[in-house]
């Protein structure tokens with residue numbers, strides 16, 4: 337370590353760590369079911385457009401802000417606001433991000449708990465020869481048992497906070513280096529299997545044949561929101577990871593690599609899953625239970641299915657783990673850098689807080705299912721909607737405005753080191769495209785149009 341703060345050993349570990357943050361339940365659990373709920377290809381198209389014109393330039397911005405600020409998101413924004421000569425209120429952009437991370441992790445951990453419970457099921461061979469009806473029933477049964485979910489949620493939060501407590505070098509780097517490549521490999525095997533027994537043609541048509549009649553305002557908002565969610569943007573995860581990145585590394589290159597990897601992984605998972613959905617006459621719009629209801633059927637009928645199912649859910653669990661770490665890192669880094677608590681105590685404190693909110697999330701599937709919060713939704717759905725479709729886009733919008741309008745050009749050029757059309761693209765995306773897209777979508781949500 338060169339400084340008192342942690343720093344990534346090299347560019348490769350930064351890329352893998354940020355990819356590790358990006359690749360997670362968002363790709364494997366959320367994207368597939370959102371495609372189904374939002375009308376298939378229309379959603380995919382808007383999602384891809386959002387990735388190119390909003391997410392790529394904003395990821396560059398977020399890494400840039402973090403690396404320049406060299407602190408947790410709140411202090412980074414305070415420092416950069418001072419440097420730019422604007423109000424110190426900008427620091428609350430960092431504050432909102434930390435809150436978003438806390439809220440996301442509280443339901444993320446519950447879903448990761450489902451994944452962990454499925455590792456156990458797979459190991460016991462419980463998916464072998466399972467029918468579609470049995471698979472749905474198994475999932476419903478899990479949701480009906482708060483104690484079981486509590487066990488897995490607690491275990492997952494503990495695992496997450498242990499890594500966070502150990503800090504950047506010891507904790508975060510090690511986990512990613514092996515996991516991401518292995519996840520890709522196993523996904524390719526699953527894809528190969530789907531290709532041979534699934535209905536790949538129907539899947540590809542569903543996901544890619546453009547059908548503009550299905551483009552609804554809700555689909556647009558969800559797709560844009562998911563572009564933020566899947567790339568961990570708008571809340572400071574990427575900012576805080578960027579703050580541990582060496583000055584000499586290229587922000588543009590690392591961004592492209594991460595975005596490509598993340599998008600590819602999400603779309604391939606979607607293709608594999610829908611091939612199975614259509615081959616088994618299942619409903620594409622099953623919602624959050626989709627992968628838990630479809631994958632066991634597929635994995636359970638494969639040769640050596642037990643092993644593949646175990647491996648697959650383990651990798652999803654690992655992917656969730658590396659994302660979870662990045663969800664709390666901003667808040668923990670803030671506690672460490674502004675209080676005297678130290679990393680371990682800060683981690684325990686944040687972990688407990690998130691765990692507690694998570695308990696209300698898991699109860700919302702059974703005992704507390706009558707409680708409705710924002711948008712008339714239950715606790716789980718409200719937290720998901722509030723963070724993905726409001727907080728992350730709002731965070732991204734603010735970062736775009738800050739970098740696009742308020743930061744000194746010389747500072748931007750020093751960090752980004754891109755020229756010509758690339759710089760123009762970045763500039764237009766941050767000053768016009770991203771702000772306009774987010775604002776239009778918000779106004780639409782408020783019923784202005």
Ligand code: PHE
Pocket residue numbers: 357358359360361362363440564565566567568569571573659660662663
């Ligand atoms: N990107 C992660 C995923 O796709 C989730 C995440 C969101 C992580 C925001 C960090 C910040 O699963």
